[in-house]
Amino acid sequence: MKLYAVSDLHLSSAANRLALARFDARPDDWLILAGDVGETEDHLNLAFDALQPRYAQLVWTPGNHELWRLPRSAPGGVERYERMAALCRARGVLTPEDPYPVVAFGGRAVRIAPLFTLFDYSFRPSDVAIEDVVLWAREEGIGSVDELRLDPAPYADRAAWCRARCAETERRLEAACADGLPTVLVNHWPLRARDVRLPRIPRFSPWCGTTRTQRWPSRYNACAVVYGHIHMRGVKRDAGVAYHEVSLGYPRDWEGRVEAKDCVRAILG
Template sequence: MRLFAVADLHLGFAANRDALAEIKPRPDDWLILAGDVGETIRHMRLAFDALSPKFRRLVWVPGNHELWAVAGRDDEPGKPALRGEERYLAFVDLCREYGVLTPEDDYPLIDVEGTMARLVPMFLLYDYTFRPPGIADADALAWAREGGVRCADEQFLSPHPHASRAAWCRSLCEATEARLLGLGEEEAPRILVNHWPLREELAKPPRIPRFSLWCGTRKTEDWHRRYNAAAVVSGHLHMPSSRVIDGVRFEEVSFGYPKQWQGRRAPDDALRRIVV
């Protein structure tokens, strides 16, 4: 089978919802949804209802938008929005309803066009370490604001019950590392999937470089080497690209907001074929 990936579908936009119909069926293949499918359970159902019949299997990892707890946007009006870890696990439950693979499931060994590979969907978040060495942790947000950069995560992404987003990130990284180490020294290469890029050099949007603060953690800088990756898949930056670092292919597979794709490429062309 072939493996495809796309991120940042942002189904809060009507044009992006309409674009789902233009994605061609690939009934023998798998599709990775690398975060920011949308912001509500309804958005996720729209994606799964549209894409599950077109692919053999879907794989999902969360982005920051799924984790936003915005009053009035969730599917049960009058009830407070789920926050933090509880919100993430509600999306995991929805994925299980549809048979969609998540970071909470076993990492499957799959045949990708004749090569066996271990697919590793991850949820790692960020910890504000993608910043210059001279900027202290306590000054990181002020440094970003001085560059005219703010992130809605500071208002909408709760780390509950963790003390902070950085603390949640640390816990997620430690748990994921333990699982990766538990795989042992198998020969099969890994396909690492995370919404946020694993390396700082990949997390600097040219127009807003200080947005890097919300783009990952230095803890994962060498994971592509340490954990035998053949490919690393991410989104978040809305800058689709393919780069090779240390012999490993890094695929940024964002679709993006309507203004970023309309008139530039067809929705089906946003699906990136992942090879190992």
């Protein structure tokens, strides 16, 4: 049995929906969906309809797009996340709200930990104050739709929601990882600032994670870290940990460069 991963399917795109239909079937293996499947419940169901018959188990963690308040009259914030997680659980898809499963891939037992941490603007230069970070990015023509569509309710702001999610996740990881088993940490946002490589839009980094998670790979015995969000596919190895960015991305990120189905990355096994 093997473990695969992909993120940023962005099924609002017709080209990505067509590409999804061509993904390979691996009925004995597990597949991680590391966020940004799409913006609606229909997008999640479309992904699950296509992929559940092809894989033994799906694991999902939310990206910023799943959290967008669309339409504006729809629930946002924590209620939005809970609705999306409930949909996944009703479909038998594992989420950050489930116990972290221990599974053997290639004969090696690992704990898979889907995480949901958000971002808190701390991936920014030390001389830029948090209250100035949006204007600092705007100086280079950079912004994020999250400022308009990602409602943090009932928290005061997105940074406060991020702090709460990180604190709760640390509590769960501390309890679950006490046995020393290796882990696969799965998050939509990179766990470390050094993994945010944005040569064309470097000032987008404040929306890419939180420094609160930077030591989690060593602290929680990670053998692999899986993430997306930055649409820069690749793998790097550092101190015995493989860091996998597994995004498909928008059509401009893959068309003419790679077959979409080949963006599904083998992680273990």
